[in-house]
Amino acid sequence: MALREALDKGKFAVTTEVGPLKGTDTTEIVEVAEILHGKVDGVNVTDQQSAVMRLGSLATCSMLVEKGMDPVFQMTCRDRNRIALQSDLLSAHVFGIRNVLAISGDFPTLGDHIDAKDVYDLDTEQLIWTINRLNEGYDLADNELQGKTDFFVGAVVKPVSDTEASFELQLAMMEKKINVGARFFQTQAVYDVDAFEKFMKRAGQFNVPVLVGIIPLKSAGMARYMNKNVSGVFVPEHMINDMAKAKDKMATGFEIAARLINDLKDLSQGVHIMAIGWEKKVPEILQLANLA
């Protein structure tokens, strides 16, 4: 089912994501698309993730449309000014892409082209607003479009924060994103059900679907790395211990992911699985979580 349709009907939606490779080899993407076909409601395609230059999200989303999938076109504000952003959005619509996820994008110095100029001509909220202007049939200069877009616009939110300021900013910006046209949210990976519940007590009032982020753990080291380096990710110590003790890391990682999905299911409107290299295994996780 298409993502918009699934959420409109109140189905517990499942999305996952793929990251294009550096280069023109699309073998992996095609294989992943074949495996995931019919098993998820949407597939995000990351946009130069971690500011590392790769094959583009637009081209990859277009490939997924051809494979009969419903891609979510991730779009950062980092690399394009408002002319390029709007033009790529029109291109995306022409290619049959209907979901866009607006994000700010990691700063260039965190990636592999550290000398690149950052753009941020628009920020995330302004990009969401811009997409809705295109949906209304106008560009940012108020020119009328010959043929408007029809995008289902999403945004991200970080449910768990390490400071009060960050937590409150996330909620305030979530509200602002909704006010300018965000219709669904995908979250940073969540490992702490109580913390997510605390967040949803506040975010639930907005009545906009939230797809909770899940990253299956691969090892104790990966969990520690994320705790140290990935903003908004807090893997509890007992999960790290489970991973450290596990003989079959993948099985344990998947069990934890499936358990989290079940515990978070009633608090959210869907799940967004970021498998980071294990994209082809996503159906296994869904089966374990009784979502297949």
Next chain:
Amino acid sequence: MLRSEQKPFEEIVGYLEGEDKVFILGCDGCAQSSQTGGMPQVLVMKERLEEAGKTVTGHTVIDFLCQKALVASRLQPLEEKVMEADSLLVLTCGVGVQSVAAMVKKPVYPGCNTINLGGSRGEWQGSERCMECGDCLLFYTGGICPLTACSKSLRNGACGGASDGKCEVSPEKPCGWELIYARLKEIGRLDLLKKFIPPKTWNTMRPRPEILSTSLWALEQRD
């Protein structure tokens, strides 16, 4: 106040490839306090260039190189040494180098890189910075500029990349938006976080034609 740092010596020598004679010019203004173009640095540069086999036809320090009329009048007595050189090496900021280039009919080379200060800081320099954007947003952000306090210059809120209140770009730098949050909370205006700031016009960041001329334009225009 402009801050500068000297370019690597190899780069400077590279500029002078195929040339023998050079005149060195320093600045007793900002470059002197940056310790990049005062008399001590000019003398060290002279020694190093001579060691590298160059002939230094002369050297001087002027306060300030950004004052073109002053550059012209101070260089006049040294005209012979200046004209004897193949080029001038100027140890100062980008403004000073351009000012000298505008006044001397010789190749003029920069000996320094001008460091970006992330916006102007006023006459009494504190940590607050202004990008001179021409479209002030400070009402909405509790008196803390999101263009200079946030690494991405985001106008509507934090990117979500901060950890423990520090920016994803550098653990040394506080997240500008967390500072804005704290200030707005302090003054009881957290409601302003919900105000949508529409796309900005960057045109106002470019200087208007009428102010591209300096306050000393009358002197400069005089032949």
